Amino acid sequence: MSKRVFVIGAGFSSLSAACYLAKSGFSVTVIERHDIPGGRARILKKNGFQFDMGPSWYWMPDVFDSFFQDFGKSTSDSLELLRLDPAYEVFFTKRGHLVIENSLEKILDSFEKYEPGCRLAVERYMKSAKKNYQIAMNQMVYRPNLNPLDLISFETVMNAKHFIQSIKKIVYRTVKTPDLRLVLQFPSLFLGAKPSQTPSFFNFMNHADFELGTWYPKGGMSSVVQAMVRLAKSLGVKFKHNTTVQKIVANNQKAISGIIMNDEFYQADIVVSGADYQHTESLLEKKYRRYSPKYWDKRVFAPSALLFYLGFDKKIKEAKHHSLFFDVGFETHLDSIYGKPKWPSRPLFYANFPSVSDSTVAPKGKESCVLLVPIASGLESNNRQHERIFKQILSRMEKRLNVPLKEHIILKEIYSVDDFKNDYSSTKGNAYGLATTLNQIGFMRPKFRSKKLKNLYFTGQLTIPGPGVPPALISGKIVGKYIANRHL
Ligand SMILES: Cc1cc2nc3c(=O)[nH]c(=O)nc-3n(C[C@H](O)[C@H](O)[C@H](O)COP(=O)(O)OP(=O)(O)OC[C@H]3O[C@@H](n4cnc5c(N)ncnc54)[C@H](O)[C@@H]3O)c2cc1C
Numbered sequence: 187m188s189k190r191v192f193v194i195g196a197g198f199s200s201l202s203a204a205c206y207l208a209k210s211g212f213s214v215t216v217i218e219r220h221d222i223p224g225g226r227a228r229i230l231k232k233n234g235f236q237f238d239m240g241p242s243w244y245w246m247p248d249v250f251d252s253f254f255q256d257f258g259k260s261t262s263d264s265l266e267l268l269r270l271d272p273a274y275e276v277f278f279t280k281r282g283h284l285v286i287e288n289s290l291e292k293i294l295d296s297f298e299k300y301e302p303g304c305r306l307a308v309e310r311y312m313k314s315a316k317k318n319y320q321i322a323m324n325q326m327v328y329r330p331n332l333n334p335l336d337l338i339s340f341e342t343v344m345n346a347k348h349f350i351q352s353i354k355k356i357v358y359r360t361v362k363t364p365d366l367r368l369v370l371q372f373p374s375l376f377l378g379a380k381p382s383q384t385p386s387f388f389n390f391m392n393h394a395d396f397e398l399g400t401w402y403p404k405g406g407m408s409s410v411v412q413a414m415v416r417l418a419k420s421l422g423v424k425f426k427h428n429t430t431v432q433k434i435v436a437n438n439q440k441a442i443s444g445i446i447m448n449d450e451f452y453q454a455d456i457v458v459s460g461a462d463y464q465h466t467e468s469l470l471e472k473k474y475r476r477y478s479p480k481y482w483d484k485r486v487f488a489p490s491a492l493l494f495y496l497g498f499d500k501k502i503k504e505a506k507h508h509s510l511f512f513d514v515g516f517e518t519h520l521d522s523i524y525g526k527p528k529w530p531s532r533p534l535f536y537a538n539f540p541s542v543s544d545s546t547v548a549p550k551g552k553e554s555c556v557l558l559v560p561i562a563s564g565l566e567s568n569n570r571q572h573e574r575i576f577k578q579i580l581s582r583m584e585k586r587l588n589v590p591l592k593e594h595i596i597l598k599e600i601y602s603v604d605d606f607k608n609d610y611s612s613t614k615g616n617a618y619g620l621a622t623t624l625n626q627i628g629f630m631r632p633k634f635r636s637k638k639l640k641n642l643y644f645t646g647q648l649t650i651p652g653p654g655v656p657p658a659l660i661s662g663k664i665v666g667k668y669i670a671n672r673h674l
Pocket residue numbers: 194195196197198199200217218219220224225226227239240241242243244245429430431432460461462465491493558609610611617618619645646647648652653654655656658
């Protein structure tokens with residue numbers, strides 16, 4: 187008889203792990219507390235508008251391709267993908283503005299126009315970004331990283347300086363204009379740390395940005411969730427929604443015997459949790475937990491987020507699919523996240539208008555929009571601050587797009603730190619897990635294998651390789667393959 191695996195959560199990492207485990211012959215059931223799958227990538231539908239509640243940037247298409255190929259499928263069998271052109275636009279202070287187009291050549295041209303003479307240095311930078319991407323994909327991120335040796339190879343040793351210096355440092359060497367410096371630092375923000383704390387090796391995210399491109403799956407990121415759920419079901423995975431795992435029960439042989447949900451005990455041979463790490467350990471008796479509250483207090487968490495899901499009663503033809511509003515002090519905002527945590531007085535923000543490219547996510551003649559303000563994990567939701575920030579960023583957007591917006595809002599939903607805590611049992615209300623700083627990479631991240639219980643595993647953005655949808659897919663693959671090798 188097949189061994190029985192319970193996977194906690196139906197986020198990207200859990201879905202990925204469930205697929206690999208089912209393919210290897212385990213009997214897999216996914217337990218999710220919400221009524222729909224996706225986790226932080228759930229969908230919000232209201233009055234004909236549809237919003238991806240979390241991720242909206244489809245980057246690193248090769249990782250998605252590799253996932254579907256592992257199951258004999260192509261991405262195009264599963265998703266309708268569009269490469270966005272332009273990829274996005276960025277607004278700077280003093281009315282500066284740059285559109286990032288859909289090829290490296292065009293981007294180099296626009297950089298050269300913005301800062302005459304920078305082209306050669308940016309080309310060199312992008313070559314190193316590409317090389318680091320190849321090293322990362324081929325030799326690092328798919329490894330279990332249970333010990334330091336997993337980070338060591340000829341290439342990583344030859345590239346050691348890239349783990350010592352920061353992205354900020356090499357970006358500052360490459361371009362002089364403050365605006366272009368922001369554009370080159372932006373992708374590293376996906377890793378959850380500030381660029382001065384992110385090793386320059388992670389400039390591979392610039393390769394993802396400028397060369398691999400910004401894509402959009404029709405229907406939004408939730409269509410990726412749906413495709414993975416279809417795949418999982420075709421492999422025999424069962425789903426149990428609206429169900430919270432209340433306890434993970436261990437026996438005396440340093441192993442899990444089962445889980446408790448709906449106040450009933452269910453026997454399990456293996457448990458994999460894609461829920462936030464500290465929450466998962468809180469479901470265990472204290473003696474089986476590996477990491478103490480002190481350990482978590484000392485970690486650098488990726489930011490939380492203040493989100494506004496908006497419906498407009500008209501098309502906003504001035505808006506692009508993705509826009510970054512870097513029109514205020516970058517360092518001041520980062521300091522309110524990583525330095526002295528507080529509500530930012532003038533925040534940077536990101537605006538997503540998916541209905542610009544996809545008519546299925548808003549009613550005809552209307553526009554759906556998500557505004558995202560990164561804020562410090564550990565803050566508490568605060569209506570006064572939410573409204574103050576909303577008013578401010580909306581009027582900044584009106585000015586920069588040169589279009590009235592306030593009076594056209596017909597739907598507004600707010601999501602903030604406390605929602606992350608309540609919905610995902612997220613430590614400190616983090617949105618993106620644990621930041622990728624020098625001492626929080628590879629074997630220095632929380633381990634995917636329990637130290638004290640031989641059949642308990644972790645997956646997702648709190649463990650390896652790190653935050654983001656592509657890393658979540660990789661995380662599920664690492665744990666799925668590891669379990670198959672060890673327990674079959
Ligand atoms: C606002 C926002 C924007 C983002 N933007 C991007 C982006 O543009 N591109 C990108 O690549 N990444 C982005 N990310 C990051 C990306 O979404 C996450 O890294 C990824 O989705 C995390 O997946 P996960 O499986 O690790 O965890 P989660 O998605 O958090 O899944 C964990 C699941 O476990 C469930 N759960 C928790 N406890 C229990 C329990 N006791 N019982 C049952 N179920 C439980 C939760 O309900 C949840 O469904 C964004 C994230 C956020 C929040």
